[in-house]
Amino acid sequence: xxxxxxxxxxxxxxxxxxxxxxxxxxxxxxxxxxxxxxxxxxxxxxxxxxxxxxxxxxxxxxxxxxxxxxxxxxxxxxxxxxxxxxxxxxxxxxxxxxxxxxxxxxxxxxxxxxxxxxxxxxxxxxxxxxxxxxxxxxxxxxxxxxxxxxxxxxxxxxxxxxxxxxxxxxxxxxxxxxxxxxxxxxxxxxxxxxxxxxxx
Numbered sequence: 001x002x003x004x005x006x007x008x009x010x011x012x013x014x015x016x017x018x019x020x021x022x023x024x025x026x027x028x029x030x031x032x033x034x035x036x037x038x039x040x041x042x043x044x045x046x047x048x049x050x051x052x053x054x055x056x057x058x059x060x061x062x063x064x065x066x067x068x069x070x071x072x073x074x075x076x077x078x079x080x081x082x083x084x085x086x087x088x089x090x091x092x093x094x095x096x097x098x099x100x101x102x103x104x105x106x107x108x109x110x111x112x113x114x115x116x117x118x119x120x121x122x123x124x125x126x127x128x129x130x131x132x133x134x135x136x137x138x139x140x141x142x143x144x145x146x147x148x149x150x151x152x153x154x155x156x157x158x159x160x161x162x163x164x165x166x167x168x169x170x171x172x173x174x175x176x177x178x179x180x181x182x183x184x185x186x187x188x189x190x191x192x193x194x195x196x197x198x199x200x
Contacts, residue, residue, distance in 0.1 A: 009085040014060040020101040024048040029184035047071035
């Protein structure tokens with residue numbers, strides 16, 4: 001039986017667009033969870049010089065004025081984020097195909113060596129893959145790493161199968177009425193609830 005981590009860091013990003021090589025992280029959030037049940041959550045608004053494309057803005061609703069007023073320098077935010085997650089494995093919803101590449105590129109542009117995080121990225125547990133596999137009646141095979149499993153599942157063509165975070169929570173009976181989806185902090189909380197329901 002596959003063992004999933006009980007000590008981990010769930011994270012999410014809101015960005016200026018969908019292109020990791022060009023787009024910037026607007027908001028970054030994380031919730032670190034330890035085996036004794038203690039949790040710490042934090043999020044950062046990050047200043048930048050690339051405006052959000054209309055599609056991204058319609059999702060996160062973060063204006064450039066708010067970003068400039070409330071945001072901090074990217075380097076400071078990433079330093080605090082990396083210190084907080086420590087050696088915990090990462091968890092995210094569609095993180096393997098989106099958040100991880102976005103974070104890698106933004107760390108690189110901020111002067112960090114993101115290759116040091118490659119083992120952590122490779123070990124990321126993706127709740128989108130876990131949920132989609134559940135809907136498909138599939139599961140991680142004994143010889144697969146979670147990364148290989150997630151890439152196989154997420155690349156599987158399945159017409160009509162929806163596995164976005166809102167759908168996953170609704171179909172799993174998870175109440176997220178009290179969280180703001182499409183904010184990084186809200187999505188982190190929703191992923192936390194989804195992950196714990198999926199691995200029971």
